[in-house]
Amino acid sequence: MTGVAFRNLSKSFGQHKVLEDINLDIDSGEFVVLVGPSGCGKSTLLRMLAGLEPISNGDLLIGGTRANDLPPQKRNIAMVFQSYALFPHLTASENIGFGPKIRGESAAVVDKKIKDAAAILNLHDYLDRYPRQLSGGQRQRVAMGRAIVREPKVFLFDEPLSNLDAQLRVQMRTEIKALHQRLKSTVVYVTHDQIEAMTMADRIVVMNQGKILQVGAPLELYDRPATKFVASFIGSPSMSFVSGGLRSSASGAHFETATGEKLSLNGGRSSSFSGPVEAGIRPEHFIIDDSTNGLQLKVDVIEPTGSETHIYGSIGGEQVRAVFRDRVSVRPGDTLPVTADPKNIHLFDKATGLPV
Numbered sequence: 464m465t466g467v468a469f470r471n472l473s474k475s476f477g478q479h480k481v482l483e484d485i486n487l488d489i490d491s492g493e494f495v496v497l498v499g500p501s502g503c504g505k506s507t508l509l510r511m512l513a514g515l516e517p518i519s520n521g522d523l524l525i526g527g528t529r530a531n532d533l534p535p536q537k538r539n540i541a542m543v544f545q546s547y548a549l550f551p552h553l554t555a556s557e558n559i560g561f562g563p564k565i566r567g568e569s570a571a572v573v574d575k576k577i578k579d580a581a582a583i584l585n586l587h588d589y590l591d592r593y594p595r596q597l598s599g600g601q602r603q604r605v606a607m608g609r610a611i612v613r614e615p616k617v618f619l620f621d622e623p624l625s626n627l628d629a630q631l632r633v634q635m636r637t638e639i640k641a642l643h644q645r646l647k648s649t650v651v652y653v654t655h656d657q658i659e660a661m662t663m664a665d666r667i668v669v670m671n672q673g674k675i676l677q678v679g680a681p682l683e684l685y686d687r688p689a690t691k692f693v694a695s696f697i698g699s700p701s702m703s704f705v706s707g708g709l710r711s712s713a714s715g716a717h718f719e720t721a722t723g724e725k726l727s728l729n730g731g732r733s734s735s736f737s738g739p740v741e742a743g744i745r746p747e748h749f750i751i752d753d754s755t756n757g758l759q760l761k762v763d764v765i766e767p768t769g770s771e772t773h774i775y776g777s778i779g780g781e782q783v784r785a786v787f788r789d790r791v792s793v794r795p796g797d798t799l800p801v802t803a804d805p806k807n808i809h810l811f812d813k814a815t816g817l818p819v
């Protein structure tokens with residue numbers, strides 16, 4: 464098994480710097496997900512790892528050895544793309560066996576590899592079909608089969624599920640995770656879908672504008688986001704933010720909006736920060752509570768999903784979303800008094816987006 468490391472890696476296209484000072488250690492057998500908005504540099508990082516894109520500065524280590532100049536075919540890495548890039552004139556079986564065959568492996572070996580991959584991927588019934596006769600999910604599996612027969616040390620996936628419908632995506636992400644548990648290979652998986660990241664990753668790497676903002680286990684990022692960007696990117700539906708400031712009073716520190724609505728904070732929490740802040744609250748952390756002077760949530764839209772009630776509205780003019788496990792009888796235009804447990808209130812410096 465093989466780990467991967469990036470050391471002070473950067474990448475420019477001409478004058479345009481797209482990756483800056485990337486440092487990351489990926490353990491052998493680890494499933495790491497790179498997540499971030501479109502254009503932040505995820506594919507470029509993956510392509511540099513695969514050897515498809517030269518590295519401008521810094522070092523890439525594969526299995527502890529500097530690999531900057533190693534040709535792609537010597538890296539022991541297989542990559543699965545969003546567009547499956549199957550040969551249309553070859554059957555599923557021929558597509559999977561193509562690599563080993565042109566590498567000159569014997570017909571018996573190629574055949575065994577195809578059978579083994581088909582068994583892992585549940586593809587035996589489709590091996591004689593051409594890509595046009597396969598569904599999106601089946602094509603995706605053939606593309607993975609092609610990667611598996613290379614017996615790579617590292618699998619790279621670049622948004623492999625983006626072209627699939629919602630239901631199939633859920634199914635395929637479970638399959639990819641199960642595949643990883645069976646093969647125990649190192650996986651670097653790129654997505655812009657934070658649910659995919661949360662559900663699949665051992666560790667998530669959150670990127671924005673060519674930089675790594677935070678690396679951690681999914682729930683670590685969810686519970687302790689290092690910046691407002693991470694806080695708003697991780698979690699679905701995403702965190703709501705209300706502007707205000709920190710004040711201290713006889714009962715301890717509290718957060719207060721411009722219109723005097725208050726949220727009580729932990730006694731231990733510092734109220735020494737005097738600049739504008741934003742209080743971040745996840746939708747599922749709002750509590751309906753009219754016993755204190757909390758926040759006033761003006762209700763715009765109510766969405767009952769059966770198991771939950773989703774409420775869209777605003778607090779002091781800022782858009783928020785709240786999710787309650789119980790049924791809530793409110794109507795558009797009503798005002799709902801809400802608070803949150805102090806441990807679920809994330810405070811960010813409005814100027815820098817850093818926690819205060």
Ligand SMILES: Nc1ncnc2c1ncn2[C@@H]1O[C@H](COP(=O)(O)OP(=O)(O)O)[C@@H](O)[C@H]1O
Nearest residue numbers: 476479481499500501502503504505506507508
């Ligand atoms: N071959 C290229 N030439 C110039 N700019 C590129 C090239 N490939 C990617 N870029 C730019 O690099 C940035 C990162 O792109 P990419 O890695 O594809 O982002 P992501 O995969 O996160 O959406 C984007 O601004 C993109 O326009």
Ligand SMILES: [Mg+2]
Nearest residue numbers: 505506507621
């Ligand atoms: Mg991309």
